[in-house]
Amino acid sequence: MTITLVPMDESAFQSFLKQSTRDYAEEKVQAGAWEADTALAQAQESMNRYLPQGLNTAGAYFYSVVEDVSGTGAGYIWFNVTENRGVREAFIYDIYIFEPFQGRGYGKQTLLLLDEEARKLKAAKIGLHVFGHNERAFGLYQKMGFQVTDITMSKTL
Numbered sequence: 001m002t003i004t005l006v007p008m009d010e011s012a013f014q015s016f017l018k019q020s021t022r023d024y025a026e027e028k029v030q031a032g033a034w035e036a037d038t039a040l041a042q043a044q045e046s047m048n049r050y051l052p053q054g055l056n057t058a059g060a061y062f063y064s065v066v067e068d069v070s071g072t073g074a075g076y077i078w079f080n081v082t083e084n085r086g087v088r089e090a091f092i093y094d095i096y097i098f099e100p101f102q103g104r105g106y107g108k109q110t111l112l113l114l115d116e117e118a119r120k121l122k123a124a125k126i127g128l129h130v131f132g133h134n135e136r137a138f139g140l141y142q143k144m145g146f147q148v149t150d151i152t153m154s155k156t157l
Helices: 010-030 036-050 106-120 135-143
Strands: 003-007 060-067 073-084 087-097 125-128
Touching: 003 106, 010 036, 010 060, 010 073, 010 087, 060 106, 073 106, 087 106, 106 125, 106 135
Parallel strands: 087 125
Antiparallel strands: 003 060, 060 073, 073 087
């Protein structure tokens, strides 16, 4: 299995945005951060804030994960590159491997390709956020060398 990161065009971006917004709302509800009846609107507000120019937002990079052999889309990744205190960082805002491709190494390969892209963009590190209930992703990130830098916890009474 080999994959390539292909820059999104406007059509791919619109599909990504719809799914990513919906998924983000669902994740925030599952994490207990938002109420289900307002979550989609809150997620749309967040996307508008993070992506004021959509696909053309400065510093934002959007790629489709594509199988080399078949040309089939297997997922997507969105990351931003920023500079903070003189250090350039690529921050993953969303990475998703479509259901039929999960558990087959596509996530690992996507992260390895991200390493290459981040280096090309002169990033010195890669950061991300993972929801606490997403144990599968957390495990993958640990295997790929990511270290915990902050933990927020809560308890329902």
